[in-house]
Amino acid sequence: MDSLKLPAWLSAMNFDGSRALTAPLLIVMILAMMVLPLPAFVLDIFFSFNIALAVIVLLTSFYTVKPLDFMVFPTVLLVSTMLRLSLNVASTRVVLTEGHTGPDAAGKVIEAFGHFLIGGNYAVGIVVFVILTIINFTVVTKGAGRIAEVGARFALDAMPGKQMAIDADLNAGLIQEQEARRRRTEVAQEAEFYGAMDGASKYVRGDAIAGIMVTVINIVGGLVVGMAQHDLDFAAALKNYTLLAIGDGLVAQIPSLIISTAAGIVVSRVASDKNIGDQLVGQLxxxxxxxxxxxxxxxxxxxxxxxxxxxxxxxxxxxxxxxxxxxxQANKVVPEVVPEPVVAPPAESEEATWQDVLPVDTLGLEVGYRLIPLVDKAQGGELLKRIKGIRKKFAQDIGFLSPPVHIRDNLELKPSSYTISLKGVEMGAGEAFPGQYLAINPGMVSGTLEGRATIDPAFGLPAVWVDANNRENAQSMGYTVVDAGTVVATHLNHLITTHAAELLGRNEVQQLLDFVSKDAPKLVEDLVPKLLPFSSFQKILQNLLVEGIHIRDLRSILETLSENILQTQDINELTSLVRVALGRAIVQQLFPGTNELSVMALDTHLERLLMQALQTGGPDGVGFEPGLADTIVSQTEQASRHQEQMGLTPVLVVPAALRLLLARFLRRALPQLRVLAHTEIPESKIIKVTSLVGGQ
Structure with missing residues (x-):
């Protein structure tokens, strides 16, 4: 027996497709109720559905963890408002046409609200209806609308700060591109949600006004229809039509009040990982x-x-x-008992051995005991994952794999302190407070925060440690807000990037050569160590890293050295030749996506003085007069500040003979400054001089 075949259009429909048709059918049904007459039985069904929908919306608002979990709420407000107005129109038609037959003319629901809730007394009904309308219109709806308006403004103001925080995490390697894209979408959706709630609250206010007008129209129109068309006396007409009108108004206002309350709950709650019920019980x-x-x-x-x-x-x-x-219950919580250490009997002194010599870690991170959960794998250890991401990002950006970071706890440190060491020497230190957030002032904030004032350990910006419940407020003021783990990870990333040259040891250089020799074995074999000593090659790479130049293009570096090694053995000259070969990459790193390079330059008179000083003192700067040295530093610092205020990278372009001299001389005073030679800039680039050093 052949199976029954369905039509193609019917078989193509699935559950998701039918669910997608729900919204259009609901809207069409709502609009149809305004035009088509409905019997009283159908009105009862729709009024019951309206009340059930309001209760569902209220309970959903209680169990949402964050506003975006109920992102469709503005649309629900519009649809529910249109549903109530349609029911008002449909019930008004029935009340005016059938109201003379008795209080059950518009269905059992309206009759129940008219009799049981107000006791059949139309005066009481009017008072109750007016009170509910005032509460809904002037208190709940107006308050929710105001909160939504303020929330929309703060969400829009906080968007740049949140985007900066996402970009900072992405650049530091703490998150992947997919996670960054998801967080950017969430930030945009949050702003759109509060903006939509601000507009949707106007529907509820309009619904309250419409409810009053419909009730008045039902009473006045009912009296006219009952007395003029159905020959009812004034008392009978007033009783029938007033009870029907008040019952109709109440059966619409009560769901409206419920949904207005739900709107207030959604927009007034603070983001947390608990629903509103848990927050109320846990905090109140x-x-x-x-x-x-x-x-x-x-x-x-x-x-x-x-x-x-x-x-x-x-x-x-x-x-x-x-x-x-x-x-x-609090007394039953047993405090954690730390067992006293067992003191072992003193052992006989042993002779010192080579096992007593402890190697020095290339990179070390020591933390106080309160930061142990950040680096303990058994407790989640989010900082461990971030350090892996930092090393991967470092390898992709700089061109070699940094040594692993050895982490240990140090009870001599303050509980919330940490130190970062390089080859056993402390290079940076700071404090981080788990459970709190560091609000960093990027220079464009709109207010001040209460909290523990401090300095961002990575970049030296003013910052404040704030509690979790003050995080959204800080973001809305324009602060860049990061957690404790991100603070430590960013500080570590900044230090290893700054000291990349010191991290490039012989072992790392050998691994680089082994990696390149897989594709170009002859290139490596003919150069290192036959023509260029291994130590010299390492020094050239370190010279590049000291000035912030990556060594990812190791093949071009080796080819340039092979072409020029027979002409000179001087490491500084070879480094300069490699910089010229990498000029396109250097310029792209400093000026991404532009052909016009806005740079600083030397005044011609100062340039001549420096050439004379170079001839007398050599590349180390011997021969600089103290007055000339101070002038160069102060004017270069002023020009760099001018470049940064214009949003430009401070880059000084000088003749090739002066580049090494000025780079070494200015590095300590202006670490952010980059000094380029004219020969390092590709011919396709346009140079625009925006500031002169020594022109005053």
């Missing part, structure tokens, strides 16, 4: 001291003559019991 009823004081106050009110003694004393006892249980 977690301190026994607060409950004890409250119990005393409520109990004191309960013994005042004329007060309802049972109610006040009952709640006082309840609060006191809760405080007692919290104290008992």
């Amino acid at each position: 009823f977690a301190k026994p001291q607060v409950l004890n004081v409250t119990a005393v106050i409520i109990g004191g009110m309960g013994i005042i003559p004329g007060m309802p003694h049972f109610a006040f004393l009952f709640f006082a006892a309840l609060l006191g019991g809760g405080a007692y249980l919290l104290k008992e």
